[in-house]
Amino acid sequence: MLVRPALLTSLPPSPLALFGREGPLVLEIGFGDGRFTAELARAHPEWNLLGAEVSAASVARAWRRMKREGIGNVRLYHGEGGFALRNLVAEESLFRVYVNFPDPWPKKKHQENRLLREPFFRLLSTRLAPEGSLLFTTDHEGYFGFALEEAGRTGLFRVEVLPPPEAHLRTKYALKWKAEGRTFFHAVFTRIAKDPSPFPPIRRYPMPHALLQGELPEDLALAKTVLPLEKGAVVLLETARKKDGFYVLAHVEEEDLVQDLLLEVRRSAKGVYAGLARFGSPLVTEGVQRAVALLVEALERAGLRAVQRSY
Numbered sequence: 001m002l003v004r005p006a007l008l009t010s011l012p013p014s015p016l017a018l019f020g021r022e023g024p025l026v027l028e029i030g031f032g033d034g035r036f037t038a039e040l041a042r043a044h045p046e047w048n049l050l051g052a053e054v055s056a057a058s059v060a061r062a063w064r065r066m067k068r069e070g071i072g073n074v075r076l077y078h079g080e081g082g083f084a085l086r087n088l089v090a091e092e093s094l095f096r097v098y099v100n101f102p103d104p105w106p107k108k109k110h111q112e113n114r115l116l117r118e119p120f121f122r123l124l125s126t127r128l129a130p131e132g133s134l135l136f137t138t139d140h141e142g143y144f145g146f147a148l149e150e151a152g153r154t155g156l157f158r159v160e161v162l163p164p165p166e167a168h169l170r171t172k173y174a175l176k177w178k179a180e181g182r183t184f185f186h187a188v189f190t191r192i193a194k195d196p197s198p199f200p201p202i203r204r205y206p207m208p209h210a211l212l213q214g215e216l217p218e219d220l221a222l223a224k225t226v227l228p229l230e231k232g233a234v235v236l237l238e239t240a241r242k243k244d245g246f247y248v249l250a251h252v253e254e255e256d257l258v259q260d261l262l263l264e265v266r267r268s269a270k271g272v273y274a275g276l277a278r279f280g281s282p283l284v285t286e287g288v289q290r291a292v293a294l295l296v297e298a299l300e301r302a303g304l305r306a307v308q309r310s311y
């Protein structure tokens with residue numbers, strides 16, 4: 001039920017690979033405790049429902065709910081909705097997208113964190129099927145107007161402002177805001193044209209590593225080494241000594257993707273190996289390659305010589 005992009009043979013995955021069957025593909029972004037997702041799944045057993053959620057605790061709660069309720073047509077992705085839209089969904093394949101009560105980021109200086117911005121709507125237009133739609137419900141009038149403007153600027157959607165459907169007012173946050181007597185806003189954005197930009201899925205690379213020769217130093221002084229990327233950064237956070245080398249904790253931020261990696265330096269029969277440790281299943285992106293390259297540069301500064309690089 002949990003989607004691990006690194007374990008998928010291709011991005012985007014086919015409906016067969018993800019759900020084991022064909023069916024109308026529906027995405028919910030920010031599913032929270034998953035009660036709305038479960039309700040949708042029960043009401044439409046023929047739908048293939050993909051949920052994206054950044055909070056690990058919420059993903060765990062929703063996962064338990066689906067198991068408890070015996071729901072089989074839902075897949076959960078722990079990560080950014082933008083990443084799911086771009087990488088887990090094929091072009092023009094989405095029947096519908098749901099966004100209920102997204103974080104409003106009410107302060108002007110934080111509005112760039114809002115999900116429903118112009119670049120999101122442009123990407124969305126390439127993933128929605130013709131006449132596919134996004135249904136948006138919020139209690140935040142400011143965000144509501146903002147989203148209408150952002151979508152309007154693309155010229156790619158027909159927008160209808162409607163009363164929210166009953167089911168959208170039964171989510172955890174809807175019930176919370178209802179109890180406070182708040183007003184709700186709802187809009188349907190139907191795709192009428194497709195943005196001409198390609199928006200390809202993220203590029204994957206082979207497992208990066210290097211072989212070096214020379215003596216390992218006592219310490220690797222690379223904590224908090226930062227490498228800015230075009231849309232993100234690589235940070236080497238911490239180094240720990242182990243019997244035959246080092247572990248290095250790295251943090252990689254790329255567009256809509258944040259990964260923590262464990263890198264490793266160890267003596268092997270052929271010399272000194274530097275690369276990814278066997279831990280987690282990171283998606284091998286450009287940022288992951290750059291993290292390994294940073295580590296190799298640090299080893300070279302410490303006097304080792306790279307005799308083979310694979311990145």
Ligand SMILES: C[S@@+](CC[C@H](N)C(=O)[O-])C[C@H]1O[C@@H](n2cnc3c(N)ncnc32)[C@H](O)[C@@H]1O
Nearest residue numbers: 030032052053054055080081100101171172173
């Ligand atoms: C206010 S809650 C609403 C949850 C649920 N939809 C409901 O109505 O009860 C917003 C949810 O969106 C998630 N979230 C925020 N930004 C996100 C993003 N970019 N991608 C996926 N989930 C996101 C948060 O972790 C949180 O669970």
